[in-house]
Amino acid sequence: MASNRLFARRRDGRLEVRLNDAGRSVLRAVFSQVVAAERDTNHEWHLSLQSPINPGRDADDPVAVLARQVGTSTNAELALASVHEQFLTDVEAWAWLTSLQVALRSVAVSQGILSEERLAAAEDELRQQIATLQLLLVSLAECL
Numbered sequence: 001m002a003s004n005r006l007f008a009r010r011r012d013g014r015l016e017v018r019l020n021d022a023g024r025s026v027l028r029a030v031f032s033q034v035v036a037a038e039r040d041t042n043h044e045w046h047l048s049l050q051s052p053i054n055p056g057r058d059a060d061d062p063v064a065v066l067a068r069q070v071g072t073s074t075n076a077e078l079a080l081a082s083v084h085e086q087f088l089t090d091v092e093a094w095a096w097l098t099s100l101q102v103a104l105r106s107v108a109v110s111q112g113i114l115s116e117e118r119l120a121a122a123e124d125e126l127r128q129q130i131a132t133l134q135l136l137l138v139s140l141a142e143c144l
Contacts, residue, residue, distance in 0.1 A: 006139040007093075014087040015143055026132060027096070028083045030103045034076035037106065045106035075099050090144070097140050104133040 006023070008016045019027070037045035078095040082088060088096065111126060113119050119127060 006136065007143045009143045010087070014089065015093045016087055017085065024083055027136070028080065030133070031076055031080040031083060031096075031099050034099050034102050034106070035080055038076065044110045045103075076102070093140065093144055097137065097144065100133060100137045100140065104130065104137060107133065 006018055008018060010016055017024075033043075033045060037043040075095040076099045078092060079099040082092045082095070085092065107126075107130060108114065111122065113122055113126070113130065119130065122130075
């Protein structure tokens, strides 16, 4: 990934992506995982994608569940399709942001990383993966 700012808002309103090939490969893998988890019921992230964000609000409302599922899938597909772009529109940047959020949540839930103690006890590779997702999320959110 780039050593300075990973994303920058330009004067013309577009969002510049300042990631090198390795950074884009990480994003491509993350977005591919979200798309795969949405389609494959055996994927380790599938259940975390299907669970309600707020169980009290939409657990019994199939229309709300369907709308959330369609939004997740559509955003991840758009993020994956635009992973090679040098400049993103606000819609594409939002798709990247929401897909990264879904990925971070899915990693945490599927690995049982629900507290700082659990994170500290996790393997180095998993901690690095979570830190990378957090860095990308924060960097992108700062530009939106």
